[in-house]
Amino acid sequence: MVKNNYAPFRAKILEKYQQTELDWTYRLECPIKPIFGQFMEVSLPGVGECPISISDFGDGYLEMTIRRVGKVTEGIDKLAPGDVLFLRGPYGNGFPLETFYGKHLIVAAGGTGLAPVKSVINHFYAHPELLKQCDILTGFKTPRDVLFKGDLEKWAQTFRVEVTVDKLDESGNLEVIANSCTRKTGLITSLIPDVRLSSLEDVRVIIVGPPVMMKFTAQEFLCRGLEKENIWVSFERKMSCGLGKCGHCKIDETYVCLEGPVFNFAKAQTLLD
Incomplete structure (x- = not known):
């Protein structure tokens, strides 16, 4: 089967940490190990999709710090641990x-x-x-x-x-x-x-x-x-x-x-x- 690079996959929210009034860090269940500096496309069905940098990662998880600034991120802000986001990627070149x-x-x-x-x-x-x-x-x-x-x-x-x-x-x-x-x-x-x-x-x-x-x-x-x-x-x-x-x-x-x-x-x- 040919891999569809546009197809997102499910990622369960494991933890959610507040950074500021507008910024939250989400730890997501994810088996992918990215390159330092890459980004993901993050989506909510029926809402939209946006690119988000990967702020950290480890065995079985990755983290993204997301600021509430628009329609998609406002939807993400309402989610809690146990809910699901959809991801594509990782994409791009990272730090050498x-x-x-x-x-x-x-x-x-x-x-x-x-x-x-x-x-x-x-x-x-x-x-x-x-x-x-x-x-x-x-x-x-x-x-x-x-x-x-x-x-x-x-x-x-x-x-x-x-x-x-x-x-x-x-x-x-x-x-x-x-x-x-x-x-x-x-x-x-x-x-x-x-x-x-x-x-x-x-x-x-x-x-x-x-x-x-x-x-x-x-x-x-x-x-x-x-x-x-x-x-x-x-x-x-x-x-x-x-x-x-x-x-x-x-x-x-x-x-x-x-x-x-x-x-x-x-x-x-x-x-x-």
């Missing part, structure tokens, strides 16, 4: 983990951009001997928007973790942010000058977040002398089919769902909408 081995890895993630790279961080947290050093820079709008607080606390026990917010909310403090992390206010680009780079040849950078954030964050690292070939980004696009057929994610001649969502910056800098 072997390229980071023995290097100083810097992860710069803005907002929900922390989700697609969470599995990469967890991999190296479990195997810190694979890296020379690791810095995790994260930026959010307000303290209420901070994702994965428990993970940030955990990562800070092994890696250097900095969290910044664009502005304070009505609470007026940063105490809700992971206590083991360096906490500041300002854009994520403000964190880059303080990162110590002992050897530019050994530095590798991952940047994930809104397009404007990725653009200016990459520029900051380039200004510090990094080669564009040592920077990777992950694009968030409306990847409707995941198979390079519909063209929704196409930029010039590049299908993001096929060649991405992870790109080396040498290629990414040429992808202009």
